[in-house]
Structures are given as C-alpha cells and as structure tokens.
Amino acid sequence: MTPRQAKASEEALLRIFTVPEAPDSTLSVIEQNISQNLMGFLQESVVAVEKPLTEIERDFQHHQIPASPQFVSDYADDMMKTLVAHSVHTSSPSFIGHMTSALPYFVLPLSKMMVGLNQNLVKIETSKAFTPLERQVLGMMHHLIYAEDDSFYQNWMHSANVSLGAFCSGGTVANITALWTARNQLLKADGQYRGVAAQGLMKGLRHYGYDDLAILVSKRGHYSLGKTADLLGIGRENIIQVPTSDDNKVDVAQMQRIAVQLAADNIKVMAIVGVAGTTETGNVDPLNELADLAATLDCHFHVDAAWGGTTLLSKKYRHLLAGIERADSVTIDAHKQMYVPMGAGMVIFKDPTFANAIKHHAEYILRKGSKDLGSQTLEGSRPGMAMLVHACLQVIGRDGYEILINNSIDKAHYFAELIKQQTDFELVSKPELCLLTYRYVPQVVQAAMAKARATKDLQKLTEFNGLLDGLTKFVQKRQREQGTSFVSRTRISPESRQLMDIKAIVFRVVLANPLTTHEILQQVLAEQACIAAQETQFLPKLMALAAHY
C-alpha cells in the first residue's frame, strides 16, 4: 500500500466515527421500521417456522476475523437474513413460555440515548448524574420493599460508603452479591482474625469453629443458588434443598428440623433463602415463617424475588409477599415484570451498611469516601441500565404497574379456569402470581390415573406419568417448531407428595405480556390439543393402558 492509499483507507475508516448513517441507508430503514412498528417488524422479520440449529450454525462458521472491512448496509442485510430471521420473537403475545415480555415503545429511543452517552457506572468520573439516578432507583425499590421513613432515605440514599443495594446485569449476580455479603458478614473480622474477605474461607471457618456453612432453600429455588454456593467456596452440596408441600411452598417445619440437625453436626446455617415467585411454578414461600426461623437461627434472610418482586407494585396483590420486609436482602429483576429490556437486576439491602462487607478500593477509582458505585458491586465497568428502570418507574408509575400486574395475575386465573374446563387438560400447579403449569391428559387417562391414585397403585402411576412425559415433550417441541405460539416445559412433581415424589414434564406459562388476550390463550390450548391428538407414539400407548386398567 502506498502512503497515499494508506491515508485514504484511514480517512474512510474514520468516517464510521464521524459520518452518521444516511437516512435512506439499509440500517436506517430497518431502524425506522423498528421505531414505527416494532411488532410488525418482528412479525415480518422473524421467520415463523423453526430452522434447525445446525442449519443456523452454518451462517456462523467462520472462525477468522475478516481482513477487509464490510459495508454497514451489507452487514445489515446479512444480519436480517441470518440473525434476525432466526431469533426468537420474545415479545409476541402468543409466546407465553418465558419471562421476557413485550417492551414499551419509549424504551427503544431511551436505550439508544443510553448507548450514545456510553457511561460507565463503576465510578462517578465516567457516569456523573447517572450515579445519583441509579442510587435513586435503588432507593425507590428499597422504599417499595421496606417503606422506611423520609429521614432514612434523606440520610442514606446518596450517602458515600453505604448503599441501599446494588444494580447488576441480572438476578443471578444479585443473588451472588447478597450471599457473598452474608458470608462476609458472618465470618467478619474479630480480634486478631482479619475476616473471610482478607484471609479466606478456611481460616474463617476455623476461627469461628464451624465445620462447614449451609444455605437453606426450597427445592424450587433457582439454579443460580447452586452456582453461588460453588463460587463462594461453600459447595453445592451445602445448598440444602428443603422439600415443599403440595402447593410448592417450602415446608418450614422440615427446614427447622434440618437446621437442628445441621447445628448438631456443627454446620452453621449462613442464610435462609425464601423464594418469592419460583421459576417453575410461581409460588411464594411463607416469608413470615422463614423470617421467624432466620431470627431463631440468627442467620441471614434473603428473598429471591427476581421474578415475583414486582408484585409489590400492586396494592391488590402485594399481600402475597407479606414478610418480605423482614428480609435482610432482596433480589428483583427489572427485565422481568417491570418491562425493562434485558440486563437490569438489583439486590436491595435492608441495612445500608450491610454491603460494607464486600467493599473494595483502588488507587485510581473507588477511593475511600467516594460515592463511586463500583466499590460495592460484583461487576466492575457496566452500562447505565438503571436509566431504563428509572424511566419505566416514572412513565408507567405505580398506577400503571397496578393495572399491568393485576391484569397478569387475573389472566393467569382465567387461564387456569379455562384449563380446568377442558376435558383433556390437567392443571398441575395453580397460579398464585401469573405463572402456572399444566399438561395434556386425555379424559380416559385422567379417570384411570384417579383410580390408580385411589388404590395407591404407584407402579401404574409411574407408568402413566412416564408416557405423559413423552407426549408433553412432543407437543411442546412441535408447537415451538410450528412457530405460532410457544409455551416452555419443566419437570415438577405432579402427584401429591403424600402419595409419591415423582417428577414429570409439564407445560409452563408466564402471563406477563399485556398484549396476550383471552383469545390467544384459547388458541394455545386448541393448538396443543390438535398436536397431541395426532401424536403416534405415546398417545396410543396411554389410551391402551387406560382402556385396560
């Protein structure tokens, strides 16, 4: 390359930083479509019928970074075909299988503003007003849970060296942050011992004379808790999964018995985790009873309300989370039922000094006495997502959330009734919030299974459940592949715990999308019934088994 050519390349390159996308460029046109009709754009751009993953992968095979630059418009064209066409229409009102919902339009331009500003929330020097904004969001969420008086927030919300919580990318990091803090508070410095943060877990356990630590949680607890125990050096086996009663709420009496046994084995219960909206069934643990037990055991009480915590915004339903105000820490995800885009989790601490147990400093940032948010977060550099939560809180407001949340829960009750009315469906877990599970069970099979239950014929029940698993899995996959609607599936106990503890596959729906109508729910069931009726492997066996029973 001659020097002149090199200069020309360089100038062409710098244009991506200085010359905006032309209004009629491919990318600008795509953007206008998104801005003016997001649903239409997604409906047109995302192909309905599922393409096998192995075929999609063919478009992402090159492992070498291309040498030559590509024109933005060519890249955009490519991505429409290879990426957007084969992404998931998460905001479709008939995609009721996950916790991702429709987004309000105004978050789109605000997201662009956030990206354009490109602030880094780790420190004030790279975020300035974003820091007080994030502290305000944490303060508002703290007030939503704990409702302390005005002076509390005046004293602490913007105070250096304390924090009412930590903003993070999602519920997993929030749970890790809460339990990391709890571990460090438990094994804190004491006399000559400089604390677990400084000296590590083994010396901490030795100093305090424990053989091990344990965390007690319902067996419906989120898988991130196992990850947390691994990460913190506590070990996955020390997340003690306590059985639930038939309503999928943790059995507190049994938790207490386990705690007594652990104490006898010199294993300290570091924390009790209450689940406020289990991922699989949407049920809420008896939080007040758990708070009582935590007080008795003198241990940390964390509530994982990543999904259900938003219910606190409903005056009508917040009583379902009674006792959450006694938690030492609470996880809430704004990207679930608060209608904020992916990447907005929070942990809230009752005591503003609590997070001091994980505080850290450096020479060039997070200096002592600074208000830098990064001194008490697990993540370092991170974007200003709190802005989008702030926007939703203001633009939707409590009155708006009241409507959205109540509608979601009421819709789940409607859907549960609808399922009960069908002859060939069985409601497996009733909705407490807006989540429920069910499966397709032909009426004659239901009758046969009822008989097996009455006679405690566990072998036959196991057989029925096994065949139903095959059928449910088939229906769920086929429905997803057809692309009109989507429910997810999980494995939970469909039988009474008194009778037998068996796991079976069920459909799982989350009804948080405000655009999901009753008609759509009727169609979802109709489609499933239609797919199930044509299944040729498990259905005939089920029918035969029931007929001869």
Added chain:
Amino acid sequence: MTPRQAKASEEALLRIFTVPEAPDSTLSVIEQNISQNLMGFLQESVVAVEKPLTEIERDFQHHQIPASPQFVSDYADDMMKTLVAHSVHTSSPSFIGHMTSALPYFVLPLSKMMVGLNQNLVKIETSKAFTPLERQVLGMMHHLIYAEDDSFYQNWMHSANVSLGAFCSGGTVANITALWTARNQLLKADGQYRGVAAQGLMKGLRHYGYDDLAILVSKRGHYSLGKTADLLGIGRENIIQVPTSDDNKVDVAQMQRIAVQLAADNIKVMAIVGVAGTTETGNVDPLNELADLAATLDCHFHVDAAWGGTTLLSKKYRHLLAGIERADSVTIDAHKQMYVPMGAGMVIFKDPTFANAIKHHAEYILRKGSKDLGSQTLEGSRPGMAMLVHACLQVIGRDGYEILINNSIDKAHYFAELIKQQTDFELVSKPELCLLTYRYVPQVVQAAMAKARATKDLQKLTEFNGLLDGLTKFVQKRQREQGTSFVSRTRISPESRQLMDIKAIVFRVVLANPLTTHEILQQVLAEQACIAAQETQFLPKLMALAAHY
C-alpha cells in the same frame, strides 16, 4: 374510579406497548439528533462546566415511586436537563482520561435492534441464532489469541457442552470466571472426594493437603483480582502482589522466589496472572517468562488483557503480547479498545473443555447436552451484546483495527515526546501501548529533585513528591471542572525502585479515541500548565523548597 374510567386508564396504558413514539415527539426529536449528529448532540446537551454532585443529587431525591404515570415527552425533557446535561462526554476527543472512547455510528441503530429483539442469551429457547453468533465471536477471539487450525474450530466452536470462552458484562466478571474455573480444576473430584464445586473449599484443601491457595500477580494487577479472591473464598491476602521493575512489569525472578516460599509453607499457587496492559501504566508483563514459571509450578496461567488484548488485532504491535498464546485463559473487554458500547467482556479458554469445571444444569433450561450458553457462565439472563462485537469485527475488520490500534499507540508515542519537550512536565511512565502517565514539575523543581536523587536524599525526595501530589491533584480536579478536557489520575511509584518505593499522584491518559488529534494533546498540556502556574498552595512551597536546595 368507575369501571369505565378504569377501562380508559388501562387502554391509555396499553398504548405505550402498541403505539410508537410520534416522529415529532420530544423523544423522537432527541433520537434524531443523536442519530444525525451524536457529537454535536453531546456537545450541546452535556454542560461543560461541572456542577457539584450534591447539587445534581437534588434532582434525584424522591424515594417514592410516583403514583401517576408521566408523559414520555415530559420525562424526556426532564432527563435532558437533569441527567444528560450532567453526564460525562466520554466520547469527546479531549477526554483522554479513561478507557471509554468514541463509538462508531452504526452501533447506535444496531443497539436499538438488539434491545427491540430483547433476546436472553442464557438459553437457545430465548436467543436462537444469537447463540451461534456469540459462539462465533468467542471462536474468532480464540483464533486471534491461539490460532488453532481449522479442524479445531470445526470441532469445537458450536459443540454442545464445551465452550471456547464466556461472554459477560465486563472484564471483572471475565477474571472471576477464569479464576473460578481454575480453582475448580485444581480442586477437582478425585476418588471419594466430589470436588470443590460440590463440597466446598475447606474439604477441597483438606483433600489435597494444602493449607491455603495463592494467586500471584504484579502489584499493578487490576483491583478485580482482589474482589475475585474474596468472592472465591481464597482471601484477598492470598493475592500476592509481586513488585515490578522500573518499567512496571512484574519481576518474574521475585515471583519465583515467592512461589518457592509459598510451597515451603504448604500454600499451593493456584494461578499466575499476567497483566497485558496494566490499568494504571499500560505495560505488559513478560508473558513468556510467566508461562515458563506457570509450567514449572504446574499452575493455571491467566492473562488479564481486558484493556490491552485488542492489540492482538495489530500485526505491527501484537508482538508486544508475545506469550499470550500460552495462557490457559485470557480476559478481553470489547467495550474498551474494540469500540463497542459498555457491557461487553469476554474470557477465552485455550482448552474447550476447561469450563466444564463450572458447568451447571437445571430442569427447565441448560439441560445436559444442550448448547445453552448459560450452563458455563457466571451470569444467568443477559442481553445479546455479542451482536455488537460481531458487527464491529465485520464492519471494521482486521485491516480497520490495524489502523485504529497503530494510530493509538503512535499517538501515545507522540504525546510522550511532546511531554519530554516541555520544560515543566515530567513523563513518569513511557507508553508501551496507548497509555502513559506524567505530571507537572517546574524545571527548577526537576533540577532540585535530580540533585536529591543523586545524593540519595530520600527525605527531600519524599517532601518534593508530597508537594507535587497536592499540585497534581489540584490541576486534575480543576481541569475536570472546567470541562474542556479531562485526564485521570492515579498513584504510582515515580522514583526508581532501587532508590525508594514511594507512591505519588500522576496524570494518566489513554489515547484510544481515533478523533483525538495532536492539536488537542497540545491544548491539554497548555491548559494544565496554565492551571498549575496559578496554583497558590503547593506551587509556591515547591518553588521555595527547590530554591533553597
């Protein structure tokens, strides 16, 4: 509220999900400004002169979530005044104090597309084509570091249950993920012992007969490593900070001596961390020597190239990171020198099966054999940021990055020369990549300090450095407040380690913004000289001290 009013409220609310922002709405106008002239928008919207934080906080005082919804246009107006006006113009070419740079225009509409699609990368069911795209990005970065042959990537890039790396929100999570994996590989299952992930750290140490674990790293290592040691239960004191030589590279001989001592104390070195671009001085550790030492010690070798790793994209300068291909894991942040917006970090693993040590499953996602990315990441739900890295790799290409990176480093060399030419400035650390440190030291003070060094008058040297600290801090703060330009500050050793190990405040600049010109650099120095010359507390004392020496 009557039922009719309630219905009207609900319909009004649903409009935020169904009716796009009008093209002439406040928010749309703001958005158009950003799209058409980002620099101009930021220049006009962000106020130049700094407002004290306590005043900014007044706009973020309410701790109650407002009851009534607010109009989007009113909210947008508010945010322009309270938030945008007092945010940081991170992409300004004269803001050379941090690692955040200008963004290419095309990432703005792509970010909006990403938000509109709202995929969740934890699992294929909510991300589909985004999963192979992210795996491709990790594959390309793996190839950039390790350059394995074609068959390697054909076999592993899209293979279930292995991963060439993990995408995450930033370098901190990447470093944590790398060292978490290293800990779990070291204390893996063995006979009756089920491994640290299952049984916890204490049992792991006991089984393998270690009294403790340690991580060796230069004292210039990033503060996230201390956080990692805390989190993993290893303890901050077991991050052994090894001194550096005068070029800010770790002293490998001394690291080896420390390792011998640790072995004698029955403390197992779990990992050596090499720094490829220290945060404070931008220097690269001797990676080949560290790789040799790691081989001798039979321990994990991690390279924290969060900032400097992008240099691998330059044929001219990638030799500066020679030896990185011997690392077991490497951290790279795309939101630093790859010109991707905040929130894009990666850890890359040499061995595709390495991350199996942190693998986890659940009933409803991350099932065994699935290609769900979430089974080997610290985070759970997270956004499709990999798309923006993918876009930059294609649109900028290797040829483009070659120009951008070489220009940055060449610009740093230019600035270093410029500083040396000034009579009243002192270059403290020379640029190896595009980062350097310096301070304002009047010529007579330089002469006096040279004399103190020659005569080993450490007391006087300490006195000079102390006064210079006050002056440097004053200049840095005042320059920031004036709002025309910004450099950061840190504390490093300005004297030869042979003479004395003392810390002093220095200016720190990162020259990654392609729009920063030589003229701007001249202006930055001129402004600093002007501020310094008018300082009334430390400067007179310095001059007096020098005059009487």
